[in-house]
Amino acid sequence: MQNFKPINFPQGFLWGAATSSHQVEGENFNDWSKWEKSQKRIKFLESKGLIKKYGLENFISGKATDHYHRFSDDFQLAKKLGHNATRFSIEWSRIEPEAGYFNEKEIEHYKEVIAVLKELKIEPFVTLWHFTLPVWLSDKGGWLNKDTPNYFARYAEKIVTALGNSVDFWITINEPEVYASNSYLVGAWPPQKKNLISYLCVLKHLIQAHKKTYQIIKKINPQFQVGIAKNNIYFEPYKNKLINRFIKKIIDWWWNFYVLDQINNYQDFIGLNYYFHLCFNYFLNKNKNKNVSDLGQELDPGSIYFALKELKHFNKPIYITENGLADANDQKRSWFIFEALKGIKKAIDENINVRGYFHWSLLDNFEWNKGFWPRFGLVEVDYQTLERKIRHSAQFYQDVCLLNGISEDIFNRYQKLLQT
Ligand code: FCB
Numbered sequence: 001m002q003n004f005k006p007i008n009f010p011q012g013f014l015w016g017a018a019t020s021s022h023q024v025e026g027e028n029f030n031d032w033s034k035w036e037k038s039q040k041r042i043k044f045l046e047s048k049g050l051i052k053k054y055g056l057e058n059f060i061s062g063k064a065t066d067h068y069h070r071f072s073d074d075f076q077l078a079k080k081l082g083h084n085a086t087r088f089s090i091e092w093s094r095i096e097p098e099a100g101y102f103n104e105k106e107i108e109h110y111k112e113v114i115a116v117l118k119e120l121k122i123e124p125f126v127t128l129w130h131f132t133l134p135v136w137l138s139d140k141g142g143w144l145n146k147d148t149p150n151y152f153a154r155y156a157e158k159i160v161t162a163l164g165n166s167v168d169f170w171i172t173i174n175e176p177e178v179y180a181s182n183s184y185l186v187g188a189w190p191p192q193k194k195n196l197i198s199y200l201c202v203l204k205h206l207i208q209a210h211k212k213t214y215q216i217i218k219k220i221n222p223q224f225q226v227g228i229a230k231n232n233i234y235f236e237p238y239k240n241k242l243i244n245r246f247i248k249k250i251i252d253w254w255w256n257f258y259v260l261d262q263i264n265n266y267q268d269f270i271g272l273n274y275y276f277h278l279c280f281n282y283f284l285n286k287n288k289n290k291n292v293s294d295l296g297q298e299l300d301p302g303s304i305y306f307a308l309k310e311l312k313h314f315n316k317p318i319y320i321t322e323n324g325l326a327d328a329n330d331q332k333r334s335w336f337i338f339e340a341l342k343g344i345k346k347a348i349d350e351n352i353n354v355r356g357y358f359h360w361s362l363l364d365n366f367e368w369n370k371g372f373w374p375r376f377g378l379v380e381v382d383y384q385t386l387e388r389k390i391r392h393s394a395q396f397y398q399d400v401c402l403l404n405g406i407s408e409d410i411f412n413r414y415q416k417l418l419q420t
Contacts, residue, residue: 007342030133086124092132131174171228185199232273269355308347334417361378
């Protein structure tokens with residue numbers, strides 16, 4: 001048997017998983033659910049042969065995992081799996097289905113969600129916006145509209161006031177640059193624009209929305225901890241060539257740091273969503289690692305260490321708000337988590353203030369324009385029966401969460417799963 005040096009995490013480290021409303025709740029009515037059924041979208045899927053390959057139902061969020069009704073069972077499962085924290089999002093379109101009209105019943109729903117979490121002693125991290133908009137707002141131009149930061153701040157104020165007694169951690173916006181680029185530059189997500197100016201405008205409005213909301217939340221309670229969930233990539237300059245190091249400065253500045261610099265005085269912690277490492281030569285992808293996820297994306301979980309190191313100068317507490325992979329057979333997930341945790345621990349040992357880890361995701365879910373086939377869950381969902389089935393990796397992660405570390409015994413028990 002291999003020798004293994006036990007890993008211990010700091011006391012009070014938060015362990016959990018993340019979800020977002022549109023991806024798990026089911027029966028949402030928002031810009032995405034409308035887009036999923038639009039003729040333009042269906043024609044596109046047809047033209048690419050994707051309906052033939054996966055079936056139309058793959059691309060329509062529909063009842064998703066029905067988490068909206070099953071949240072209590074799902075969070076009891078999370079508790080059983082050793083989690084002491086969870087990240088979930090509020091569906092704006094439920095709370096404010098018409099401009100300025102707030103649905104108290106839906107606010108009540110999220111109060112119940114939080115009550116269940118509190119009862120289970122699971123710390124809630126609440127995301128206020130995770131990619132979906134009420135239809136009335138997308139009809140007004142969504143994030144392109146200069147008033148949208150104000151609409152967002154109004155909605156946020158309502159929610160934070162209503163739920164504030166039991167929530168300490170707030171994430172205003174999920175992955176601003178991922179959203180802005182997919183929706184306004186690449187044209188892959190609704191409203192499928194491909195326009196540089198629109199992209200920049202949307203990013204600007206997302207930043208404004210965050211800043212405004214930060215101030216509002218702090219006014220409601222200065223103790224609240226507020227941040228965003230930021231997708232950062234570890235860009236590795238191929239052969240450490242001078243030219244590549246220079247390019248790295250530019251792409252780091254734009255993708256990794258621009259938003260964080262803009263909001264530096266308006267956030268209490270950094271939420272890091274980490275998925276990608278990219279080794280590049282000029283503008284060519286030089287990733288040598290052939291280990292990929294079901295989505296064909298390179299897996300290099302240990303490189304989270306470098307992404308964390310690059311955040312050190314912000315001098316803020318860091319929570320890993322997402323990290324995961326599509327792995328339907330669960331062949332790589334335990335190894336992936338293990339390697340990521342080793343990287344995180346290495347960063348902690350170098351005085352980087354990482355305080356929690358949320359795996360993406362608790363449940364299999366609706367992966368945006370890809371639909372249901374990519375399986376990101378610690379827990380498998382049967383989309384016919386909606387039955388939940390715990391994956392082996394969830395059990396490995398459970399042992400880690402409960403111990404707050406990885407012992408030799410855990411390592412030995414999971415040796416097979418930890419090799420890839
Ligand atoms: C992130 C998103 C999340 C999920 C994962 C796989 O970019 O925030 O909703 O789709 O990717």
